[in-house]
Amino acid sequence: MKEVGKIWMNGKLVPFKNAKVHVLTHALHYSTAIFEGIRCYDTPSGSAIFRLPEHVERFFRSAKLYSMKMEFSKEQITDAIVKTVKASGLRECYIRPIAYYGYGTMGLTPTPNKVDVAIACWEWKMGESKAGKESGARCKISSWIRIDSRSQPMQAKAASNYANAALARVEALKNGYDEAIMLNHHGKIAEGSAENIFVVKDGQIFTPPLSSGCLAGITRDSVIQIIRAGGQEVTERELERDDLYSADEIFMTGTAAEVKSVAQIDDVIIGNGKIGQTTRRLQKEFMDVAMGNDQRFSHWLLYI
Numbered sequence: 514m515k516e517v518g519k520i521w522m523n524g525k526l527v528p529f530k531n532a533k534v535h536v537l538t539h540a541l542h543y544s545t546a547i548f549e550g551i552r553c554y555d556t557p558s559g560s561a562i563f564r565l566p567e568h569v570e571r572f573f574r575s576a577k578l579y580s581m582k583m584e585f586s587k588e589q590i591t592d593a594i595v596k597t598v599k600a601s602g603l604r605e606c607y608i609r610p611i612a613y614y615g616y617g618t619m620g621l622t623p624t625p626n627k628v629d630v631a632i633a634c635w636e637w638k639m640g641e642s643k644a645g646k647e648s649g650a651r652c653k654i655s656s657w658i659r660i661d662s663r664s665q666p667m668q669a670k671a672a673s674n675y676a677n678a679a680l681a682r683v684e685a686l687k688n689g690y691d692e693a694i695m696l697n698h699h700g701k702i703a704e705g706s707a708e709n710i711f712v713v714k715d716g717q718i719f720t721p722p723l724s725s726g727c728l729a730g731i732t733r734d735s736v737i738q739i740i741r742a743g744g745q746e747v748t749e750r751e752l753e754r755d756d757l758y759s760a761d762e763i764f765m766t767g768t769a770a771e772v773k774s775v776a777q778i779d780d781v782i783i784g785n786g787k788i789g790q791t792t793r794r795l796q797k798e799f800m801d802v803a804m805g806n807d808q809r810f811s812h813w814l815l816y817i
């Protein structure tokens with residue numbers, strides 16, 4: 514990682530190299546952290562942060578689900594994010610706010626510890642949408658089942674959710690795939706390790722409902738709104754494993770992934786194995802929105 518710019522820690526911008534925590538930080542031992550992933554795009558009209566209020570809202574919702582007492586308001590965190598991006602000197606970047614139970618009292622109970630907040634940003638290449646790749650991701654249905662809200666609040670974007678996701682990702686990579694797709698406890702499709710999933714079949718677009726155990730992705734919501742604004746419908750319904758195998762097209766959405774096509778699931782080639790028409794169109798439409806070229810969604814960009 515290039516150590517560029519500064520990292521905001523509890524109200525102060527500190528040099529990237531000095532942004533350190535104690536080894537007895539509660540979150541390091543018990544995974545008591547929540548975070549966000551946000552993008553800032555280098556648009557023709559300047560750098561713009563994509564859907565910042567929605568990310569800040571989810572950040573605070575995640576914190577509430579873990580009983581975190583935040584010392585900063587939504588407005589202060591919003592300002593701090595803008596300040597951190599400006600201090601990085603980067604025109605486009607990935608932004609990572611994190612709140613975590615800090616150093617103080619060890620033992621399982623997190624609440625005696627202060628909630629520390631940090632915001633970092635770094636370069637993260639834009640996804641396939643911009644690169645215009647000709648083939649999509651090869652995905653493996655994971656043998657690891659997505660944890661669900663009987664165990665943890667899954668609408669919190671919590672570090673602890675990602676141990677489950679990381680197991681799935683590593684299993685997929687070890688087996689020669691690019692990404693994992695996770696089933697829920699009922700055997701229905703939940704999501705990728707860090708992306709939501711959509712299926713195109715006979716001209717219709719489907720995605721699992723949040724009750725299938727997927728994160729309420731902000732890119733998922735953006736793509737649904739873009740599709741609907743174009744006059745097409747997206748149906749939220751439970752998806753079976755065979756819905757994936759028999760799909761004409763599959764794509765995944767996420768802040769890091771943007772709109773990523775899927776060429777293969779297990780040993781089944783999806784469609785003709787190339788990026789499908791609908792996926793290609795949505796990749797373009799999403800990038801138009803992110804780049805500020807679609808006035809219908811210009812309110813999603815905060816120019817800094």
Ligand SMILES: Cc1ncc(COP(=O)(O)O)c(C=O)c1O
Pocket residue numbers: 550678704705706707708709727728729730731732733766767768769
């Ligand atoms: C588990 C999971 N699902 C879905 C997503 C997509 O969410 P978003 O579009 O808000 O980045 C992410 C990425 O943050 C994720 O980690």
